[in-house]
Amino acid sequence: MSSFLRYTYLFLSIALTGALIMTAGCLSEREVESADTNSTLELTSLTYYTEQLPPYNYQENGTVKGLSVDLLEAITEKMGNKVSQEEIHLVPWTEGYQAALTGNGTVLFSMARTPEREDLFKWAGPVYTNRKVLFARPDREISIKGPEDLKGYRIGVITDDVAIRYLLDIGVNQSQIVTESDVYAIIAALDSGEIDLWACPEASGNYFAEQATGNYNSYMVVYELQAQDTYYAFSKDVPDSVVQSFQQALDTLRDQKDEQGVSDYERIVYQDLGVSCAQQTFTDEAVIALVNITATAIEKNATDTFHRINAGEAPYRDPENPGLYAFVYDANVTMVAHADNILLVGTNLKGKTDVTGKPFRDEIVTGALENGTGWEEYVYTNPVHANLYYKTTYYRSVRGSDGNSYVVCSGNFKKCGI
Template identity: 25%
Template sequence: MPSAEGIGLRSLLHYWLSALLLGLSLPLSLSAEPLRLYSQEYPPVNFSVAGEPAGMAVEVVRELARRSAQPIHLEVVPWARAYREAQTRPNSGVFVAMRTAERESLFQWVGPITVNTTGFYALTDAAPRIDSLDDARHHGEIAIPRDWYSHQLLRAAGFGNLHPVPGPDMVVQMLKHRRVKLMVMDNLGLSAYLARGGLRDDEVKLLFSFLRSYSYIAFSPETDPALVARWQEELDGMKRDGSFAAIHHKWLPGAQMPGLRALP
């Protein structure tokens, strides 16, 4: 039979071990708070189907959350709201967001997720010749999604003939109904937006590409940097083990796939 002293010692050790385990569990419980991640209607990269988020980047984000054991709350909202929330709300982010010099200090970045090429497009039967940014300044108003990276860049470049609208769907409609001669769009979302607007791919012509960029998951400055670093490590792991390539090819067949940690 064990002595009273032995029982007392074991009880004391059990108490201290329990306290230690409880203390270790506290930081973990903080990370259990769901990350709020916002995206927009940008098919096939991220969009909604019957109110549920879907798309290439959504699959990547869900796999990153699974690998890092991080609960998340996904929401598809207008771009302006997504961009605002991801700058001001702790434990939040927006995807996909183009990483540019102007945005660099506004977020913490995980990526890259896609490679995008942006250019000026026109209706094929009324396409002017555009060989430079300066040419584009002299062809009337240009429809462009408001506050997209392309809008910010061209505005900073002194373009005075931009016609910003709430989103790409309206951009396509303005071109379709000939309210503008030019629109700005990137290659990944082009076909989906044309189809939604009732245009075929061959009815629109690329005139001049002016921007090549990389998209990322952009986390708010108040999000735990350790969490952001973990997500970057897991994304790199997905690229090394082939799971990222499988998702990318499923949604963006033939599109260029980004490598590891490309810079803007």
């Protein structure tokens, strides 16, 4: 075993031991087991509410389904007491929101976590990220380039939806906002001309359009309001131990990979939502620059550079853009450094695939060893937002100061279009 890998395994052992000590504190094993048992038992006493918001959570043919429902079942099963879809109450958003506000052991999902809501609930997530957009009828030929173009337009929004806050924050007058508790009432108002625009998550809006008109593309996206992370929101009376256990189970679903190299979270997202696009906050040129900086550092001092990458230090993980980070393979497709996920370090990933079955890591290393540099596209999670995204990674082969060959990588996520 190389000295670098010995150092890495020692580092991981120390980190894991420290985490266990910090988590356990002064609790005895019996007390920890008791806390876990109490968290599991608490699940059965909670009331679960959701709304009709496909493809995330909705009822179809009498069955409650969707991404957040499937994740809830998987999370609670991992906690030892699976909540089935029969135990989930599908209600209008306002009803569920008020129930979660008043306590009584309530879980409402999925909810955007905003500063105004932060202290009103306890949170676990993120569950997924959606694009909150404005739809318009194509025959209206409405063009929105910026917030200033929204002046004078009437905008339909579901009562208590976070889109109201987004609209007010960008200068839309309260008098322009028309609220309804039923999405199909908003669609009817859009068709009749009573309103001009409709604020809704993009994927949900397309689903509702198809249900109402028979055409998935009846309405066009004319403006993006916000890309928002959504969470499971717990009423304030739910014990912290339950929320923490729930969060830990969700993190495990997301981070633990199977023999193919894919997590349960990735499989559920791919099945229910597919692959999303992202809001880019940095350029491909920044990706190339990071790879070049990292490669130069490895040529000068490989061991020190790997340690700094694994510690998530700048510039190897950009503090302003956490999605911009470096990672490094050896010639045998073993991860030797990763600025975002140290748990991958020391793992041989040869033959492992993304959720679509593409062995992208093998292709990256082969491409680098044969061609020196290049780009590879695949499906991956984003450290900044939930969901699966199309990612394009730039790679470069380099000879380290230790005489070994390495492949230095960094990537960007495919940009959303309007």
